[in-house]
Structure formats: C-alpha cells, structure tokens
Amino acid sequence: MTRLYPDFTYGEGPRAECWWDETCNAHDYPTLKGAQKCDVAIIGGGFTGISAALHLARSGVSVALLEANRIGWGASGRNGGFCCLGGGMLEDAAIDRAFGREARLDWRATELAAIQCVEERIADLDLDVDRHSHGETQVAHRERDYARMERDLASYAENYGLEAKLTPKSELADEGMRANFHGAMTVPAGFALNPLKYLIGIASAATYAGAKLFNRSTVKHVRRGSKAFHLEMSGGDLTASKVIVATNGYSSEDLPAWLAGRYLPTQSSIIVTRPLTPTELQAQGWTTAQAVYDTRHLLHYFRLMPDNRMLFGLRGGILSSPAAEKRAFRRARRDFNRMFPAWRSVETTHAWSGLVCIARNRMPFVGEIPDAPGIFTSLCYHGNGVAMASYCGALLSELVQDRTPRYIYPEVVQRPLAKFELGRRRRWLQPAAYLGFALSDL
16 A cells, blocks of 8 residues: 555554544454455445445445454544534635536535435434534634624525524623634534444444445455456455445555545544533633634634533644654644633543545545546545535445436536645645645634
C-alpha cells in the first residue's frame, strides 16, 4: 500500500485514547483466510462500506467486507459524532456556475436525505446511540460573521425549505451558550450521536442480513480476471464480480491506481473532558445540548454530551508523529481554555485524531471508477461523513447492482475527482493553505 502519511498515522497511536472505544464493545470479526467467493467485495469498514454491506445483504446479494484493522477503526469510529448537513465544500454560486440551479437543489436535497437515512436506520434497528441536539448551531467568532448569518437565512429556506433561527449575542447566555461569541444560527436539521455505537449497530444488522465481515484483512492487490476480480491478502484470496472501495481518508494511492493524487487526507483532533458538575456548568454558563461549530475556516466543533463530558475538536494538523500529536492536543486545550475559561482546571481525559478527506473539486465522488468497470467508490465527505457516507453507501449498493437508484443521485457527485497539484507531494500545499485560512480567521 502507498499512503501519504508516515506509518504512525495508520497505527494505534492516534486513536489510543479514543473515548468512543470505552463506550461500547465491537464484535471481533474473523480474518479472511483461504479462498472465498462473493458477488460484491467491499474494502473498508467505515460508514460507507458498512452501509453498502447492509443494503446489499438485505437485497440478497452475497457480500464480503474487508477491513485492514477492525470495524470502525478509521474516521467513522473516531469522529465527533455530528450527523448534519454537509459533505461538500462548494458554495451555492460555485455549484450554480458549474452545474446549474436545479443540480444545486438536488445536492441540497441529498444533504437532508442523508440525515433522514441515518434517522431511519437508527429507528429501524432500534439503536441506542446517545442521541442529542435539535439540529446544529453555528456560532460567530466575529461580528461580521453574524451579519453573514443574517444574510444566509434566505439560502437555508431556498436550499432546504428550513427556517433557521438567529440568536443575537445578547441572548446567547439565556440559551445556555455563554462564551465570547457574537451570535449564533441554529439550523433545524441533524443531531449528535455516538458514532461508534451507530456503526457497530449497522455492522451487526449487516451480519444478521447475511453479509460477511472480516477484520485484519488488508487487501494488497486487486487483480482483474477474465470473469471476476481477485483480491489478494496475506492469508487469503477473495473472488468477486464487483468491488467497492470505501477507504476514504485512509485510502492508498495504488488501490486502485486511479485514486493516486485525487484525495487529500487532513487531520482533525479531538479532546474530551471528564464529566462536568452542575456547579461547573453554571460557572461557565454553557449548558446547551446542541452540537456546535464556529465560523472559522480552521473550525472548532464541540458539544456537551449526555454524561456532561465536553467534546472539543479542531482542524489544522499538518504533521503526524507522537510529538505532533502532543502539539495538536496542546493547541486544542489552549483554544478550549480561551473559549471556556471557567473550565481551565477541568481535566482532559481522552485525546485522539483521525483523517478527514478532501477533494480537489471540493465535492464527494460516488460511482464507478473511470476506466475501471466493475470497481465503484465513494469518498471525500469533507468532515461531514456521518450522514453523507451512510447515504452514499446505500447509494453505492444500488449502483453496483446496476439499478436505477431509489435515492437521489445528484449530478454534482457524479463528476470524477480531479487531481491535486504536486501529486504524491500534495500535502506540501497544506502549510500555505492553512496559513491563509488562519489569517482569514483573524
């Protein structure tokens, strides 16, 4: 495998202190051994792959899912747990120029449908995922950002048919959001959840439906035969008629070769505190159960979880090593203390990081890989994969069966991923880009 980060990134170090691992027990699926066959092979055990496996198995398709580590090991099992609008980074004007207004509205409808996909799955499987938050709230870290929020109200009505709610700075404390923000906007779509509980629930349902899930089964090569694909692993070989590559930010440049240069993994770091006492909550004046993020390009995202632990995450990591991890966590704690000064003495009990996946053309791609008939993929959710990856996995299950999708298949995600400049060295672009983002956030 050819990956962009050092080996440390793909080992246990970055997720060693992940809080989610202490909240639930994942089933230890076997390692694939010997020669096996199936209709569809799925590479990757995150939201995309598990969602596709569930829908395929329920359709009577024989499916085998291969995870290099363990189900939920990657970004799906270590993210912030925000099930919300998003998935792409193009603004309305850019989508309109490239695709037209109707295509833009199709994409926005897909964002809503992705949230509904997760809601329906949780209800259908009766999953306990520690759900909270009525929609998602964005807070303005500058006065001009709140002015932009006021202008954005019309776009939420047009794009989603939703009435977003503005909260001026003077009323934030009344809503349990006392911090140094200049106002907030709440969009009534989405919620927060425990991502690993959700993923484990889907995985159990997929196996119940007949899907075969395998841990510690690293695919080294995908070879096209005359009638089928042959997926080669250390201790086994899988033959399949179709293949889904669902590796997102943990992808390899050569699996398949088409992916080379077309995705950019970037780091996101999270810290979690011990449970806060009622006295501590009142001292800061932050008591809301809303899932919240700020208006920075290098954004912070945070939420008070049901047990009163505070989860706090941020973007912006460039290097990956034990020392770089410690620096990122110190930065997260510094920003946390600045935002919530009454909690400076509250201990950080858990800290971890994972990879968000970015596309050069700033939108996901879902479909058959160009010039590789029979191999499908979906990736690049730009840090909003809980809903969108779940949805795209279900969409892939239709495409791989050559069905007309029952789900919205927006034009904007059918455009193949463009290549980044600098190819294998594209991570060299990040320092300059992040410096620009940091300056624009001032």
